[in-house]
Amino acid sequence: MDQPASLSRIDWVARSCRLLAATAAEFRETQPFAGLTIGTGIHLEPKTVALLMTLRAGGASLVCTGNLNSTQPETVDYLRARGITVFATQTTNADEHGASLDAILAQKPDLLLDNGGDLFARAAERPYAGLLGGTEETTSGRTRLLPLRSKLNLPVLVINDSPIKQFAENRHAVGQSLFESYLRFTNRSTNGKRVTVFGYGACGKGTAACFRNAHACVSVIDIDPVTALEAHLDGFVTPLREEAIRSADILITVTGHPAIITAADLPLIKDGTILMNGGHFPHEIDVEAIRDSADIAGIDRYEAEHIETVRLRDGRAFHILGAGHMANLAGPRPLGNTVESMDLGFALQARCLERVARGGLGRESCVVPVPADIDAMVAATYLDLAR
Numbered sequence: 001m002d003q004p005a006s007l008s009r010i011d012w013v014a015r016s017c018r019l020l021a022a023t024a025a026e027f028r029e030t031q032p033f034a035g036l037t038i039g040t041g042i043h044l045e046p047k048t049v050a051l052l053m054t055l056r057a058g059g060a061s062l063v064c065t066g067n068l069n070s071t072q073p074e075t076v077d078y079l080r081a082r083g084i085t086v087f088a089t090q091t092t093n094a095d096e097h098g099a100s101l102d103a104i105l106a107q108k109p110d111l112l113l114d115n116g117g118d119l120f121a122r123a124a125e126r127p128y129a130g131l132l133g134g135t136e137e138t139t140s141g142r143t144r145l146l147p148l149r150s151k152l153n154l155p156v157l158v159i160n161d162s163p164i165k166q167f168a169e170n171r172h173a174v175g176q177s178l179f180e181s182y183l184r185f186t187n188r189s190t191n192g193k194r195v196t197v198f199g200y201g202a203c204g205k206g207t208a209a210c211f212r213n214a215h216a217c218v219s220v221i222d223i224d225p226v227t228a229l230e231a232h233l234d235g236f237v238t239p240l241r242e243e244a245i246r247s248a249d250i251l252i253t254v255t256g257h258p259a260i261i262t263a264a265d266l267p268l269i270k271d272g273t274i275l276m277n278g279g280h281f282p283h284e285i286d287v288e289a290i291r292d293s294a295d296i297a298g299i300d301r302y303e304a305e306h307i308e309t310v311r312l313r314d315g316r317a318f319h320i321l322g323a324g325h326m327a328n329l330a331g332p333r334p335l336g337n338t339v340e341s342m343d344l345g346f347a348l349q350a351r352c353l354e355r356v357a358r359g360g361l362g363r364e365s366c367v368v369p370v371p372a373d374i375d376a377m378v379a380a381t382y383l384d385l386a387r
């Protein structure tokens, strides 16, 4: 028998990304990125390592940075130990992050892999010769880059606009990871609990379903009556907003909009309720205003658990998880969305970059969705591996 190997989380994730592993095996033969440099600006954490190593298997030289506040030092060490150039520090300082972005663009990469539009927005202002185009991961990046299309004038494929990303990550993975995060933060049960989910978009649908499957009684609130009707026909309780807050043991926001639960709701919140957010920005639960409310007698903090208990003057108390930040990326040992959902999204990334590298797209493909044939190829490969 071999000596037992001591492996890291990065190794676990890499070995779990079966689609990327298959893509890397093909890229080793076909070398779509031979002689090209790819500049990347995406979270430096274990799942992106699997993507970056796939691109390198395809012959790419990589220059990498992360996003604001999400760079994991072990990931940076791992990449550097494999000879990959990384300009990144774990920082919330926009200027420091900007310096890393500038360092990437100073290398004049042939392709860019962007997350939030940080790299392409800079390249639009300071264009350089040789940039072929690239990919953007997110909705927020798409919104930022659309007005820059005429300046960019290059193929940029938006991964979020693939139906696969919508259902694999937003619908299925976000619900699972918010449910996992509720258990991880609280170690409390869901059985028989009354849960209210605000927002019944892709993320809210998965969240409501995961809590219902865990034997909770789930209510849904959505301001769009058509979407609320869909929730009703899906079998969820759709009470009026006030009743949905009054009755909830667990309140979850996942709308993408600010001020969903505010200090004005304090009279409605039941003693013992747990509040958590799954939306991108930490503004869906107005934590600051709640903390500052005159109705508050005090706040107790479980520092290591990232839970705060807000005590009201009338004797009620409720709990906020992760200060209202995206709960699946907050608190102790945040894991984010499942490896499989990211494997799918990153396989789309790898194939889209391959398409741009091979010159398969014109300038009109600037900030457009993933080509349908790439969606079909990635879906078919995933199903083959699952059989």
Ligand SMILES: NC(=O)c1ccc[n+]([C@@H]2O[C@H](COP(=O)([O-])OP(=O)(O)OC[C@H]3O[C@@H](n4cnc5c(N)ncnc54)[C@H](O)[C@@H]3O)[C@@H](O)[C@H]2O)c1
Pocket (backbone or CB within 6 Å): 169, 170, 174, 198, 199, 200, 201, 202, 203, 204, 221, 222, 223, 224, 227, 254, 255, 256, 257, 260, 278, 279, 280, 281, 326, 327, 328, 337
């Ligand atoms: N946690 C994660 O890992 C993760 C992953 C992907 C997306 N997100 C975020 O989750 C949020 C939701 O994404 P989505 O794809 O479901 O969006 P979506 O636009 O598909 O759905 C949002 C829903 O919220 C409803 N809504 C808006 N304002 C409301 C209000 N005041 N009260 C009740 N309902 C309201 C809308 O009508 C809509 O049905 C976004 O912020 C997105 O960035 C988080």
